[in-house]
Amino acid sequence: MNDYVDNAIAAIIEKWKGKEPVVSLAKQMEVLGKNMSHLRGAGDTESRKKARLVWQKAANQYWELLWAIVEAKIDAGPPEMLEFDSAERLFMDYGQLSSAYTTENPAFEEQLGDPTAVDMYQYTRLTDYICESYALTFGKPYSGPSGGVPLDEKLKRFENELKMAKTRRRMALNMLISKVEVIEKEELEETLQHLEEGLSDAIETDMRTKRIREAGNEERAAIGDRCKRYETAERTLWYLMDNIEKKLSKADEPKKVAPAPEKKESTDAPPPREEELFDPFVEIDHFRIAPPAREPEETESGYHPEKIEIPGDEPESEATAETTSDDSAASAEELDQSLKIVQNILSLHDRTKFLAGLIVHVTNESVRWQKRMEMSRNKHKGQGLPALKMELRDGVNRKKEFMTLAARTARIDTSPLCQNKNKPISMARAGEIMMDLTPLDPDMLRASRIRM
Numbered sequence: 001m002n003d004y005v006d007n008a009i010a011a012i013i014e015k016w017k018g019k020e021p022v023v024s025l026a027k028q029m030e031v032l033g034k035n036m037s038h039l040r041g042a043g044d045t046e047s048r049k050k051a052r053l054v055w056q057k058a059a060n061q062y063w064e065l066l067w068a069i070v071e072a073k074i075d076a077g078p079p080e081m082l083e084f085d086s087a088e089r090l091f092m093d094y095g096q097l098s099s100a101y102t103t104e105n106p107a108f109e110e111q112l113g114d115p116t117a118v119d120m121y122q123y124t125r126l127t128d129y130i131c132e133s134y135a136l137t138f139g140k141p142y143s144g145p146s147g148g149v150p151l152d153e154k155l156k157r158f159e160n161e162l163k164m165a166k167t168r169r170r171m172a173l174n175m176l177i178s179k180v181e182v183i184e185k186e187e188l189e190e191t192l193q194h195l196e197e198g199l200s201d202a203i204e205t206d207m208r209t210k211r212i213r214e215a216g217n218e219e220r221a222a223i224g225d226r227c228k229r230y231e232t233a234e235r236t237l238w239y240l241m242d243n244i245e246k247k248l249s250k251a252d253e254p255k256k257v258a259p260a261p262e263k264k265e266s267t268d269a270p271p272p273r274e275e276e277l278f279d280p281f282v283e284i285d286h287f288r289i290a291p292p293a294r295e296p297e298e299t300e301s302g303y304h305p306e307k308i309e310i311p312g313d314e315p316e317s318e319a320t321a322e323t324t325s326d327d328s329a330a331s332a333e334e335l336d337q338s339l340k341i342v343q344n345i346l347s348l349h350d351r352t353k354f355l356a357g358l359i360v361h362v363t364n365e366s367v368r369w370q371k372r373m374e375m376s377r378n379k380h381k382g383q384g385l386p387a388l389k390m391e392l393r394d395g396v397n398r399k400k401e402f403m404t405l406a407a408r409t410a411r412i413d414t415s416p417l418c419q420n421k422n423k424p425i426s427m428a429r430a431g432e433i434m435m436d437l438t439p440l441d442p443d444m445l446r447a448s449r450i451r452m
Contacts, residue, residue: 115428
């Protein structure tokens with residue numbers, strides 16, 4: 001939830017009653033806003049010139065009013081943490097004066113309290129940058145950008161996710177090996193142990209972190225040994241998955257039935273028929289004549305003996321065919337499940353490497369922040385309030401120059417005031433873009449080639 005206000009400049013005037021610098025600059029900004037509204041859409045040349053002049057004056061007035069608000073908060077007694085209400089954030093982060101003065105954008109109300117993405121980066125708005133600079137300059141605590149997650153909380157989340165991914169990979173592998181025996185359980189356990197123990201060292205070696213670069217001879221040798229065991233275990237895992245896939249695919253191939261042997265025609269003469277052996281001139285012995293075959297009669301119990309037929313190449317019954325079909329379907333389903341487990345194992349393995357990279361990066365960012373705090377304390381030690389405010393004002397001016405340069409590079413208006421109805425990129429979408437771009441250049445995270 002957020003306390004969205006339609007007229008940010010009026011809310012600022014109302015809040016800072018009694019603070020003459022803020023009220024005076026805010027009222028001047030309000031007059032400029034009314035003039036912008038009056039001259040907007042003018043057709044004649046003179047009016048367009050006046051509108052452009054008013055727009056430029058309002059852009060400069062924005063930075064003056066922004067600093068007046070920050071200075072008023074500090075002069076009230078340097079707080080432990082700078083905080084800005086919704087009207088101030090609407091003005092400072094989005095350049096919104098009022099829906100009547102600057103371009104109305106309904107997306108601001110939705111994004112004002114939007115959470116940021118939980119990944120390896122810290123996403124900050126202008127007010128967040130000012131709060132961070134204030135914490136560094138005045139030696140105050142800083143918990144992170146608004147809507148974001150502190151670094152220590154991110155670290156806990158990623159560590160828990162990594163632990164779960166390792167457990168799921170282990171369970172899936174044990175389940176698969178119980179179906180397809182391609183490795184002994186002791187060897188599998190050793191492979192998993194090397195994958196878990198050497199993961200962090202392998203990732204840090206690849207990223208060339210400070211710990212790796214500054215490690216002593218003994219520590220470097222130990223790290224190298226764990227990395228080698230990890231690489232060997234990873235190759236073993238890939239071989240296992242490939243071997244299992246081949247075995248499963250081979251088992252699914254239909255068995256070839258050997259063709260029945262062809263009957264060879266005999267070249268010998270056929271045996272003589274009984275008619276050919278009978279001599280009608282020889283007396284017939286009636287005792288040698290076989291009696292005619294009689295049909296079996298029904299017994300007293302009602303049992304009628306049936307003829308026993310030898311099964312030949314007759315078609316299977318419907319029940320037998322259905323049983324065979326069910327067995328084939330069950331076998332195919334089991335094969336699909338096993339192949340899915342193989343893909344899940346490979347995905348989980350990649351997931352462990354990704355999460356380990358996040359943990360290393362967030363840990364390094366936390367170390368850098370502590371170092372920045374220490375350096376800032378040493379730099380500003382013994383300085384009075386005016387000198388600290390001047391230092392903070394210089395930081396805001398540097399940010400102004402950076403934003404102006406970025407706008408000129410993109411060939412857009414350098415004014416920080418809102419002039420567009422299009423929905424700006426949300427913090428969540430910015431996180432998706434960054435995480436899509438990061439894998440395209442993994443070297444970006446190595447050493448200190450680029451300071452993000």
